[in-house]
Amino acid sequence: MQDLDADLLSALLTVQHRASQREWPFFLIGAGLPNLPAILAEYRSYAERQFLYSTVGPLDRDAAADALRIPVRQHGGEFTDDALEVLVTASGGYLYFLQEYGKAIWNLAPEAPFQTEDAELAVEVGRRHLDEGFFPSRWNRATDSERRYLTAIAATGEDAPRSGKVAELMG
Template sequence: MDPIRNPYAPGAGQRPPELAGRDRELDQFDVVLERIAKNRPERSLVLTGLRGVGKTVLLNALRSQAIGRLWGTGKIEARPDQTLRRPVAAALHMALRELAPRHRDPERIEYVLSVVKAFALRDAPTKNAPRWQPGIDVPAARGRADSGDIEIDLTELFTDAASVGSDLGVGIALFVDEMQDVPPADLSALCAACHELSQTGAPLIIVGAGLPHLPMLLSSSKSYSERLFRYHRIDRLDRHSADHALTAPAARENVNFTPDALDALYDAADGYPYFIQAYGKVTWDTAPATPITAEDVKVAAPDAEAELAVGFFGSRYERATPAEREYMRAMALLGDGPVATAEVATSLGRRPSSLSPARDSLIKKGLVYAAERGSVAFTVPHFGHFLRSQPA
């Protein structure tokens, strides 16, 4: 069939043509936005799940909802080697620019921007990263959000930024992708600032997305974080939603699937949104005509698997050192679910302590996560199957 009309879109964070199976999260976020606008108490949100389940896509969809309600929004992608000062300052600068044209007091906006600038300028310069100059054309405030203590400064910054949203009867939403990579001290400060704002009812919320162990990291940083956030586990799609993700965009192009084709595609993609888009795209290009059949899926599957092996699995595998690959291969041979670190050590004939550097590095690279105490699991679905298919 015509590849130009192919509706499927496998890409990192790229919105699929049909955002299937996420109505519950979208509807609940609408309630959150409405309640906060009416000065009702609400918690910030955290989305967790494996890679490829659509966390970033959903995060962007939630941001679009906030923009549609005229909120100020900003988004950051956390990095393990970067403090929050620069990205948070840039995100709040963007949010304030969205709200400024509707605010009646330009001096009020300028003051809050001066606080944002003061907060940003407390970022300590390094040899590889000289002092950052934010593009804010006002003098930096003095005595506000500039103490150097990230917890104090973040609380003061959020309080002042939220007041602008309050003036307009809306709020500010800060979206944080890869939230598990926020440095521990900054994650603790973020929780403390959210806690303070929740007590005062200030209209600013955090919407974070991260790997499955993010709730554990938040709980370790502040014990009250379990009550501070509303957690949503984002998982693979059920059969109905997976079929809808394929059939709805195809129907708009007057293309159909046979029931057997949908069976084969669900077996191949296992309900994971990224895989659904990947198999759907290659199958469309392979099929000669509508309806798409199970035979078309069978012919297309090797090409889809080859693309995933290079772009989805292989790119991550190449980031690992030989010692890290040995560790992951041992994990894969023990099974697809969480495995005990002691079992990994036993299978390699090593002491657990000698493998700690490889495990910790894999966690830092986002290839595995600590599923629970004493066990690890892959952050990427089907990664164990991919590793077992590779030559030793």
């Protein structure tokens, strides 16, 4: 939703607000990046009170394994335990990464059950696809300040660095 045209977003917020006041059965359901509540509040000061926000983060190991295993089984495939572990670990539970790695193993594995070697190649192919499309598009849309921040995060070498450490690296 954060990428909607400003006029459209403003109109949707206005209509949702008016519908709520009049108890009309009108609902907006959308998805966006973590900065969406702040963006909505820029357009309408009451927007942060108008919606219920749910954060969708990475899946836990079991759910990530199921996200791969269940659809593959529905189509006659199977993973060895080790192959599944390679994909789940490489994905970090992130949904889009699971999709990329799942697509890659499905397309390249010669037969089921998918083996560890298939999974390792799928991670390589999936990462290459992410490097060519997913990450550059986000980097290109980032402001200079956001790029400095992302670079500082990467420079920590940590998965979840504390903001003080990132600020120190940014000077």
